[in-house]
Amino acid sequence: DTEVTQTPKHLVMGMTNKKSLKCEQHMGHRAMYWYKQKAKKPPELMFVYSYEKLSINESVPSRFSPECPNSSLLNLHLHALQPEDSALYLCASSHTTGGGEISTDTQYFGPGTRLTVL
């Protein structure tokens, strides 16, 4: 089973709101990722968690706050977003983030959350 689930599917929020995106996987993967994708562009990496610890933050603004409560769950907390943050947010998971096997490690993506910031 190569399923990654994300909720909600769509989210509309104002610039003063606080909301959270959720991601879940039950493949036993120890690496989880958040990507941001604008229309007709490739995904851009935001954060990487490895064994529930934040290993990569791609200089993402602090209004995005990731959290990994356990090995199956990944959250992205949103606060004081800007209209330019409107995008598709994709979660992914894979077995690992390092070591000699990294080049063979496939990332599996969820269906994404379409975020609109008004």
Place this chain on the structure above:
Amino acid sequence: AQKITQTQPGMFVQEKEAVTLDCTYDTSDPSYGLFWYKQPSSGEMIFLIYQGSYDQQNATEGRYSLNFQKARKSANLVISASQLGDSAMYFCAMRGTLTGKLIFGQGTTLQVKP
């Protein structure tokens, strides 16, 4: 530096015909993997096929095959017997051991005509 180049922003193919989506890459990494993903308009990024840099044979997965030419640094995706459901954006991606990050190309939009 690592880079993936997809030179075809958009392509059309007739239903039931084969189509090749181009992908070239550049890396100094001695070991790397190449991946193709399909993204329909619904948004989900679907993994299609993987090719390792040391694999001697081209990867195949059902109607998908990867034409891997290491010396030319190309990893083209071949879709045989196109179906209407193949209409989507296709991304070529690479992952090496130096950074571990998945690097994407700009994508190719494929439209299958009935």
